[in-house]
Amino acid sequence: MDTCFLSLIVLSYIQKQVLLDGTMRIIDLTQKIYEGMNVYPGDPEVKITEECTLAKDGYTVFKIQINDQIGTHIETQYHMLQGKRLVDEHISRFIGIAHVIDVPCRKITKDDLQQSGDSLKSCEFLLLRSRYSQTRKNINVNDINRPVLGIEAIKWIVEQGIRLIGIDCFDFDEPPHYPGHKYLLKHNVLIVEGLTNLGSLVKKRIKLFVIPLKIERTGASPCRAFAIEE
Numbered sequence: 321m322d323t324c325f326l327s328l329i330v331l332s333y334i335q336k337q338v339l340l341d342g343t344m345r346i347i348d349l350t351q352k353i354y355e356g357m358n359v360y361p362g363d364p365e366v367k368i369t370e371e372c373t374l375a376k377d378g379y380t381v382f383k384i385q386i387n388d389q390i391g392t393h394i395e396t397q398y399h400m401l402q403g404k405r406l407v408d409e410h411i412s413r414f415i416g417i418a419h420v421i422d423v424p425c426r427k428i429t430k431d432d433l434q435q436s437g438d439s440l441k442s443c444e445f446l447l448l449r450s451r452y453s454q455t456r457k458n459i460n461v462n463d464i465n466r467p468v469l470g471i472e473a474i475k476w477i478v479e480q481g482i483r484l485i486g487i488d489c490f491d492f493d494e495p496p497h498y499p500g501h502k503y504l505l506k507h508n509v510l511i512v513e514g515l516t517n518l519g520s521l522v523k524k525r526i527k528l529f530v531i532p533l534k535i536e537r538t539g540a541s542p543c544r545a546f547a548i549e550e
Contacts, residue, residue: 345522349515349545351391358459360490363387388540394532395511398539400501404508406538411531413510416484418445418528418547420521425450425465428492430472445484445528446477449518452489459490467492474500478507486512486530486545515545523549 351357355368364387372381389395394414397403419440423432428448440446450467460466469477469492477485485504491513493500504511512530527548532541 343550345549347517347520347526347547347549349392349517349547350543351514351516353386353391353542357391358457358490359387360389360459361461363389366390386542388535388538388542389513390542392514392516392543392545393512393540394530394543395501395505395513395540397505397508399505399511400498400539401505403505406532406535406541409510413483414530414532414543416444416528417442418447418484418486418526419443420447420449420518420524420526423448423450423467425452425467428467428469428473430470430476433473433476440480440482443525444482445486446480446482447515447518447521447526447528448485448487448492449521450488451519453514453516454488454519461491461495468494469500471499471503474503478504478509482509484510484512484528484530486515486528488515488518490514512543512545521547521549 353366355366357366359365364385367383367385369383369385370380371383372379374380394406396406396409398405421433421435448467448469452466456463456466467487467489501511510530527550528545529547530543530545532543535541
């Protein structure tokens, strides 16, 4: 299934829901990518250069230089382990029913997550809504007031059969060893970081799309993330 065909499926799904009851909402959960935006410490910065211009060439072409961890992005095993790369994942892995859990901006425990109860059992994806990105724009790995998943919480997530986890923060793990990433990726759980606008979600159960670029060799990619509420 290629990206064009997927777009047709998504469009058909959206049109069908609008025609049925008119109650569908589409919520963009993606950061804008621009020069000067914050990047994870040590990662290459964003550069966007207009190589061809309307005035000179009659059309525009831009050279875009980014890293695969920029902004809202999705990570596969090869980000930190020998395993599946981005292109090894079928595109259906990036679409699913997600449950939204509100979490604190501190160490997140298993007890914090168990508030979801049995409702998580019918979902493959989990979104952690900390609202961190609403109040903090800088990337500070030493911020003690950012959401960090404890290892027992991460093991619990895997035990629930979750296949993708997303959060509205640049990271949820503890450097320099990143035990949470390695545990999740070892169990083939995809990771989405840098989400934004989760505060606009009204419902706890949504249809989630996190569509990456189809890039060879990499273990991650920026993605366009959006939710559909019915």
